[in-house]
Amino acid sequence: GENVEQHPSTLSVQEGDSAVIKCTYSDSASNYFPWYKQELGKRPQLIIDIRSNVGEKKDQRIAVTLNKTAKHFSLHITETQPEDSAVYFCAASERGTGGSYIPTFGRGTSLIVHP
Amino acid sequence: DTEVTQTPKHLVMGMTNKKSLKCEQHMGHRAMYWYKQKAKKPPELMFVYSYEKLSINESVPSRFSPECPNSSLLNLHLHALQPEDSALYLCASSQDWSGTEAFFGQGTRLTVV
Numbered sequence: 001g002e003n004v005e006q007h008p009s010t011l012s013v014q015e016g017d018s019a020v021i022k023c024t025y026s027d028s029a030s031n032y033f034p035w036y037k038q039e040l041g042k043r044p045q046l047i048i049d050i051r052s053n054v055g056e057k058k059d060q061r062i063a064v065t066l067n068k069t070a071k072h073f074s075l076h077i078t079e080t081q082p083e084d085s086a087v088y089f090c091a092a093s094e095r096g097t098g099g100s101y102i103p104t105f106g107r108g109t110s111l112i113v114h115p
Numbered sequence: 116d117t118e119v120t121q122t123p124k125h126l127v128m129g130m131t132n133k134k135s136l137k138c139e140q141h142m143g144h145r146a147m148y149w150y151k152q153k154a155k156k157p158p159e160l161m162f163v164y165s166y167e168k169l170s171i172n173e174s175v176p177s178r179f180s181p182e183c184p185n186s187s188l189l190n191l192h193l194h195a196l197q198p199e200d201s202a203l204y205l206c207a208s209s210q211d212w213s214g215t216e217a218f219f220g221q222g223t224r225l226t227v228v
Contacts, residue, residue, distance in 0.1 A: 032215070034216060034217070036219075042221065043205065043219040043220060043221045043222055044158065044205070044219050045219070046216050046217075046218075049216060087155070089157055089158075101146070101209065101215065102160065102163060102171065103217055104160075105157035105158055106157065107156070107157055108155070108156070108157050110155070
């Protein structure tokens with residue numbers, strides 16, 4: 001099965017700085033890489049995703065890059081704001097033994113943005 | 116409607132109780148998932164239903180019993196739980212095609228006493 005490693009586990013930045021979170025995956029068959037943001041006590045919500053036929057995707061202050069050869073992908077947040085403080089999970093999605101596409105999550109990064 | 120709705124939001128149950136968690140989506144998604152999440156940990160996959168059939172059971176103890184009555188509903192029946200089963204239980208759904216997003220419900224916060 002898929003194994004997703006995520007670093008760092010905690011990231012503390014000043015407001016306005018950039019934040020980068022990195023993930024690696026093990027299964028070359030994985031073809032979809034979502035990033036979820038989870039605020040305390042709330043559900044994970046998709047913030048950006050990338051498919052294996054794309055190397056980079058950007059949405060305002062958030063960007064994701066994918067290196068299929070090296071099997072790693074990264075989340076970049078620019079001009080961070082206090083409301084960006086949350087836990088961020090990367091995931092890699094592959095077809096499981098039952099035929100369904102299963103997202104495997106990284107361990108999460110707790111991002112703290114200091115005003 | 117892009118919502119996955121879970122009920123109840125909070126549940127406290129004794130170790131001898133039987134209760135059920137419910138999940139509903141009306142997005143036409145054909146894959147539905149149950150995840151368990153402990154504090155400061157990632158969601159941990161429990162079950163996957165694809166086209167209303169159980170396709171994955173991640174070696175979950177039999178005190179958790181999933182049910183998919185139809186394509187919009189997913190239940191998780193609970194019986195004889197242990198205090199260590201206390202967690203946030205998340206339901207999710209997706210189109211079950213390559214490269215599609217999983218939408219999560221807001222979860223049920225379960226406490227076993």
